[in-house]
Amino acid sequence: MSTEARRRLMRDFKRLQNDPPAGISGAPCSDNILQWNAVIFGPAETPFEDGTFKLTLQFDENYPNRPPSVKFISRMFHPNVYANGELCLDILQNRWSPTYDVAAILTSIQSLLHDPNPNSPANAEAANLYRENRKEYIRRVREIVESSWE
Amino acid sequence: MSENSEEEYNTIDDDFIYDEDDDNSIFETDEPDPLDDEGDLTFSYIVADKDRPKNYEVDFKVHSVAGIVKNQDEEVTHVSNILGIEKQHAATLLRHFRWNKERLIERYMDDSVNVLRQAGVITENSKAPKFTKVRNFTCEICCDDDRNMETLALSCTHRFCRDCYEHYLTQKIKEEGESRRILCMANQCNVIVDEKTVELVVKKDVHERYRTLLNRTYVDDNDHLRWCPAPSCEYAVECHVPQTSLISIVPTVECTCHHRFCFGCGFPDHQPSICALVRKWIKKCEDDSETANWISAHTKECSKCHSTIEKNGGCNHMTCRKCKYEFCWVCMGPWSEHGTSWYNCNRFDEKSSQDARDQQAKSRASLERYLHASIFYYNRYANHEQSAKLDRELYLKTEKKMEEMQQTSDLSWIEVQFLKKAVDILVQCRMTLKWTYAFAFYLARNNQTEIFEDNQRDLEMAVEQLSELLEKPIEAEKIAELKQEVLNKTVYVGSRREVLLEDTAKGLLETRWEFQVDIKE
Numbered sequence: 001m002s003t004e005a006r007r008r009l010m011r012d013f014k015r016l017q018n019d020p021p022a023g024i025s026g027a028p029c030s031d032n033i034l035q036w037n038a039v040i041f042g043p044a045e046t047p048f049e050d051g052t053f054k055l056t057l058q059f060d061e062n063y064p065n066r067p068p069s070v071k072f073i074s075r076m077f078h079p080n081v082y083a084n085g086e087l088c089l090d091i092l093q094n095r096w097s098p099t100y101d102v103a104a105i106l107t108s109i110q111s112l113l114h115d116p117n118p119n120s121p122a123n124a125e126a127a128n129l130y131r132e133n134r135k136e137y138i139r140r141v142r143e144i145v146e147s148s149w150e
Numbered sequence: 151m152s153e154n155s156e157e158e159y160n161t162i163d164d165d166f167i168y169d170e171d172d173d174n175s176i177f178e179t180d181e182p183d184p185l186d187d188e189g190d191l192t193f194s195y196i197v198a199d200k201d202r203p204k205n206y207e208v209d210f211k212v213h214s215v216a217g218i219v220k221n222q223d224e225e226v227t228h229v230s231n232i233l234g235i236e237k238q239h240a241a242t243l244l245r246h247f248r249w250n251k252e253r254l255i256e257r258y259m260d261d262s263v264n265v266l267r268q269a270g271v272i273t274e275n276s277k278a279p280k281f282t283k284v285r286n287f288t289c290e291i292c293c294d295d296d297r298n299m300e301t302l303a304l305s306c307t308h309r310f311c312r313d314c315y316e317h318y319l320t321q322k323i324k325e326e327g328e329s330r331r332i333l334c335m336a337n338q339c340n341v342i343v344d345e346k347t348v349e350l351v352v353k354k355d356v357h358e359r360y361r362t363l364l365n366r367t368y369v370d371d372n373d374h375l376r377w378c379p380a381p382s383c384e385y386a387v388e389c390h391v392p393q394t395s396l397i398s399i400v401p402t403v404e405c406t407c408h409h410r411f412c413f414g415c416g417f418p419d420h421q422p423s424i425c426a427l428v429r430k431w432i433k434k435c436e437d438d439s440e441t442a443n444w445i446s447a448h449t450k451e452c453s454k455c456h457s458t459i460e461k462n463g464g465c466n467h468m469t470c471r472k473c474k475y476e477f478c479w480v481c482m483g484p485w486s487e488h489g490t491s492w493y494n495c496n497r498f499d500e501k502s503s504q505d506a507r508d509q510q511a512k513s514r515a516s517l518e519r520y521l522h523a524s525i526f527y528y529n530r531y532a533n534h535e536q537s538a539k540l541d542r543e544l545y546l547k548t549e550k551k552m553e554e555m556q557q558t559s560d561l562s563w564i565e566v567q568f569l570k571k572a573v574d575i576l577v578q579c580r581m582t583l584k585w586t587y588a589f590a591f592y593l594a595r596n597n598q599t600e601i602f603e604d605n606q607r608d609l610e611m612a613v614e615q616l617s618e619l620l621e622k623p624i625e626a627e628k629i630a631e632l633k634q635e636v637l638n639k640t641v642y643v644g645s646r647r648e649v650l651l652e653d654t655a656k657g658l659l660e661t662r663w664e665f666q667v668d669i670k671e
Contacts, residue, residue, distance in 0.1 A: 004313070008292055008293060065318050
């Protein structure tokens, strides 16, 4: 068992508690430091405003050399999020750098919410509406924002 | 008089040197400079007729792994001297430019700042990488702040601890198979971790893996190099035939492991067909052959008693076990028409092929939909492919025969090698014959085609004769006679193949052949 990944995750957790970026929170499960739960609050002045979106982050012993797998637990309607909650984000794939930590990952996802990339869609319907029918797009997003409160 | 002849040979000598320079080989050779030789040895440069380059042959060189490493080193040293930069940076630049030295130097002279930035190299304040201990340092990755911790930074000055570096590089090399594009760990930094740093940081076995991967990219990136595709062969072949010439040349090369393959596409030797036709042919066969064609190519019915026959020996002269009918496996006609002076088997003869088709259609209705004109060529192609496979078994049989010969006669091991040589030639010729049918299938019908098919028929006939000779049982008293016959036939077969290949290759260069399909696709 590598202690490096665990030590690093402890630091990430401390940093997240002492200096939390606005609108995100996260913590490891009480019995497994490799498994994290996180919440991202929808950024103000975007269709996602007031939403509370739950995610899980699954790390392995190769962290921080390999990125964790990140998944939305709450329902999500977004051009770059798949139906099963997995998301398509470059820094979680080929642009990963070992200097990213949990705070950096969650802030990147938060900024992805209001700045989607419709050119590499994971959800074709969301991407089309985002491009062609913004009004309907916003309506669908508001739906999942409301369902996130339940 | 002797003065004059001296002059004469010097001229030859000059020509020779000129040729050497013209050769755009990217590698230096260890061959001695011809100038070093004494003047009276210049006789050796007169090329014997049989050694003249042939149109169907290309120049190539085989490199071992050690040779590849050496070549890389030489290129790197060269560039490092010209540009005045550290060797490890020269290597990174060369890899970025896919080992195109000329382009690298040209671009570098034009705009060195941009070239360095794009390649991920920083040459300023670059010293050899080394581990240092830094006060009050906390590694950003593992958050360790031990004051005795060794740290390392590339010229981009992003500093991390030794352990993190080692984990990172080992992961990249071992798990991801990455070698020439390992970036600095810092977020958004595109500086490449150079080979000196990798060597410094990782363990010996990881470094060996890293070198192997680098060698691989060296060959893969270099347009003039290709790995020998034979299983577990470690040699690479250098050949200077560009991709654009593949419509007029079939660059067949032979690795040190004896595997013969096409440098253009990596497929096993497919002379005389050019790569484009080979691709089309294989696609076609995959599309419409499948099981039915396999069955029709591998089993046939005796045209007299209709017994189903599978061919399990090399030669096309068949004798039905049941009715003793002697026939030709290719055209199914009686053998008596073949053996003497006429061998009518390889030609697209409207009538006989129609007859063959009719017969097949009658007895095998299920195969009907596959029986179009192309099956004629496919069957002949498959015939030779199958025979070539069986000829491999013949190698084993031949080995036994060679032992037998040594026991029953006073021939030594070296004196029975002619049999192995004959099988070598036989297998090679079957390969060539096989591809002549793919070639002929796409040829437009005209007078040139006649010439091609004449050559094809001559070769095919010679091959069948040799094959039959090799199948003969050994009779102790006739060994000398058999040896003579085999030797003669082997030379003859070899020369028929040469004639066919030479004429086809010449035709390709002269664009004499017309194809029914677009070969530039």
